[in-house]
Amino acid sequence: MKEDGVDNPAFEPSSPEGSEHKRAALSPGRLGHPALGASCSLDPEEHLCGIGRFAPAALQVCNNPKGYLLFYSLLSIFQGIVVNGLVNVSISTIEKRYDLNSSLTGIISSGYDISFCLLCLFISFYGERGHKPRWLAFASFLIALGALVFCLPHFTAGPYIYGDKVEDTCPVNLAAIKNATCKPGLKKTELSNYFYVFLLGQLIMGAGGTPLYTLGTAFIDDSVPKHKSSVYIGIGYGMSLMGPAIGYVLGGQLLNIYVDFHRHPRHDITPEDPRWVGAWWVAFVACSFSTCLLVAPFSYFPKQLPGTHKIRAEKISEAHHGGADVQSEYGGRSLRDFLLTLWLLLRNPVLMCLVFAASMEACVATGFATFLPKFIENQFGYTSSYSATLGGLVLVPGAAIGQIISGILVSKLKLNCKSILKFIVLTCSVALGFNMVFLIAICGNTPFAGVSEDYNGTGTLSNLTAPCNSHCRCLRSNYLPVCGTNGVQYFSACYAGCTSAVTIQDGSKVFTNCDCVVNPKSSTENIIYGATPGKCASNCSSLPLFLGFFFFTIVFTFMAVTPTTVAILRCVPERHRSFAMGVHMLFLRILGSIPGPILFGVSIDSTCTLWDIDKCGRKGSCWTYNNHRMAYMLVGISVIAKVISIIFTVTAVFIYNPPPEQLESSEKKEEAVTSVQL
Known part of the structure; x- marks a missing residue:
């Protein structure tokens, strides 16, 4: 109706053209904000990317599973850098800086x-039931x-103060012996109280890491089709x-940079000190x-x-059907x-079998x-840093490749829950x-005076002191190994009977006049020396073969991680997926990641042949191991754990019972395939 005024649609008769006009006016293309127009057709719980009315079009580029996966991966990377990287690398430095013992660290x-x-x-x-992305925020x-x-302790503890350097040659000077005297009544310094600050930091980071691998993973599974879920989870886990x-x-x-470089730069101390x-x-x-x-x-x-909402509606539940269990959703x-x-x-x-496996x-x-x-260091005679580098070059790429490949295979093959269990x-x-x-990498131990052999026919095994060094007053608490020119390793230059040290033209140090080294014949710049700093080189040449086989061990080990996560998410009701991931992560730590290093550590310590004894006679860490026993112990533990894992997974295969609707869907697919073939 129009009478020298404005149109009032309420008085206009309805017509198909009018209805079409109204629908066109509400179409996404007619709205000023294209994403806002698209949101009109979304489920009420689905919103734009933004906060409140702040939802610019630029943010909508990330409002999809790929955008979420990007930030999920970044958070996983930073969490891994701090928790699994920096803390482990820094722990020995923190021990030294803040007077903490190994029990506290x-x-x-x-x-x-x-x-x-x-x-x-x-x-x-x-x-x-909450806002999962904001939990991740x-x-x-x-x-x-x-x-x-x-x-925080670095900024509140004051500058680092280090003592005088002591040369460990024969005989040890009286000042070093005096400093090494045990004082049972000596109290710990106030620096050790920073233990509580370090622990608080770890507890806070643990609280932050919890939503990442429970709610964050479940959100990925909710947001993508079933056959793509494994790819996204595999990429996320691989990036972590x-x-x-x-x-x-x-x-x-x-x-390699001095701790107080910004406050008190030092030039009289080096990383080798x-x-x-x-x-x-x-x-x-x-x-x-x-x-x-983030x-x-x-x-x-x-x-x-x-x-x-559409993806959820199209998914067919594969939760284990145990009578009324699936229906009992609280x-x-x-x-x-x-x-x-x-x-x-x-x-x-099924869930518990997968969790235990x-x-x-x-x-x-x-x-x-x-x-x-540690295994590489002792078996092949490399330094700790180089061994850690080799281990990282094998572990990290192997684990990432295994998780990503398995995710792609599960997706491409469109495996159902039971097929995933068989794949695991x-x-x-x-x-x-x-x-x-590990059995093909066994290498014999390097000859070690006082440990694996005597001192040229004198002294006894398991005793570092012999007639050639008894007058040196050597300190058992200073483990600074040297390699004699006779190919025998010694606990220190003092225990090798070396009375002096010289620095040659290339800047390296050699020890001379070593009474325990028989007939030293090596010479540099007309200097006859008996020992050089560091361990003796190993004659074992199977390292490339070991690293190659171990790489594939890691790949196939981690190929079970992504499928296991997908199977756990599928074998429970949709409403309980996040909680199932919580149960999974709880048992994973209680039965896996927490006792795992302890079990390996105790087993490896049982192969120790030389313990560190401090100035008070207390036993500390182990310096050398029996290589053969170490290899057999590692094989035994890994084989037993793998067999138990396989038993639980095979049990899950046999007891898994898909819900009736999933069976009907499978039967319809088979009928469709049969009709096409006919």
């Missing part, structure tokens, strides 16, 4: 897992805060392994700032990505609902990650065969 290292175990069930349960903040707290590699390299390089403390704190500050930048992107993501948030849901998941036999795999993986450098059995079986690589 062990507690610090476990702080992350302790916090994770205490919180993962609650966060995964209550976060399932909070996780980013906590990881950044934890890293900042962890490096870059963190430890970057952390080790970055942290190792920074340890036992008193050296590197700038361990720099990377923590950088990572804290970088991780904090808070905003995660805060902008909507509760559900566009298309999630939807409340009370403590009673928490306990009932937990009981429901614990009664899911994954825990055994984690036990082996974390054990190898911790002690592979296959990869674990192949990895079990490759575990025998």
Whole structure:
């Protein structure tokens, strides 16, 4: 109706043309904000990328699974850099700088897992119904805060003070003996109180890491079609392994810079000096700032990505059908609902079999990650830093490749839950065969005076003192190995009976006049010397073969990780996926990553042939090991864990019972294929 005024559509008769005109006016192309127009057709729980009305078009580029995966991977990388890289690299430096013993630093290292175990069930349960991306924003903040707290002692403890350097030659000077005298009544310095600050930092980072691998992984599975889920999860997990590699390299390089370079630069001490403390704190500050930048992107993501509602509607449940279990979905948030849901998941036999199998795999993986450098160092005679580098070059790429490849295979083959379980059995079986690589890498020990052989027919085994060095008053607490020109290794230049040291033209140091080294014939610049600093080189040449086989061991070991995660997400009701990931991560740490290094460490220590004895006679770390026994111990542990893992996975294959609707869908697909063939 129009009468010298404006149109009033309320009085216009309805017509098809009018309806079409109205629909066209509301189409996305007619709105000023194209993304806003698209959102009109979205599910009510799906929103634009932004906060409130702040949703610029530029942010909508990331409002999809690929955009989320990008920031998820970045957070995984930074978390890995700090927790699994920098902390491990810096722990020995922190011991020296803040007068902490190995027991305390062990507690610090476990702080992350302790916090994770205490919180993962609650966060995964209550976060399932919440805004998962904003949980990850909070996780980013906590990881950044934890890293900042962890490096706080550097800024409050004052400058590092180191003592005088002592040359360990024969005879040891009286000042060194006086300094090495045990004083039982000596109290710890106030620096050791920083233990609580380091532990607090680890606990905070553990709280931040909990949502990442529970809610974050479940959000990926919710947002992509079923056949693509494994690819996204595999890429996310694979990228997370870059963190430890970057952390080790970055942290190792920074340890070559003096700790107080910004306050009191020093030129009279070098990284080779036992008193050296590197700038361990720099990377923590950088990572804290970088991780904090991820808070905003995660805060902008909507509760559900566009298309999630449609993807969920198209998915067919593959949850293990155990009678009424699948239907018993408790939807409340009370403590009673928490306990009932937990009981429901614990009664899911397929889930628990996968959890126990994954825990055994984690036990082996974390054990190898911790002690592979030690194995290479002792078997092949390389330095600790070089052994760690070789171990990282094998572990990190192998683990990443294994997880990504398995994710792609599961996606391309469109495997259902039962087929995924069979795939896990296959990869674990192949990895079990490759575990025998440790047997082909066995190398004999380098001759060690006083440990594996006597001093030229004098002295006894398991006794470093012999007639040739008894007058030297050598200190057992200073392990500075030297290699004699006779090919025998000695605990120190003092125990080799060397009375002097000279620096030759190339800057290296050699020890001369060594009474325990028989007939020294090596000479440089007319200087006849008897020993050189460092361990004797190993004659073992099987390192390339060992690294090659071990690389494939790691690849097939980690090829089970992504399929296991996908199978866990599929064998439980959709509403309980995040909580199932929480249960999975809890057992993974309690039965896997926490006891794994302890089990490997105890087993390796049982092969020790020379212990560190401090000035008070207390036993410390081990200096040398029996290489044959070490190799057999590692093979035994890994084989037992792998066999247990395979048994649990095979059990899951046989007891898994897909829901009726999934069986009907499979039958329809088979009928369709048959009709096409006919």
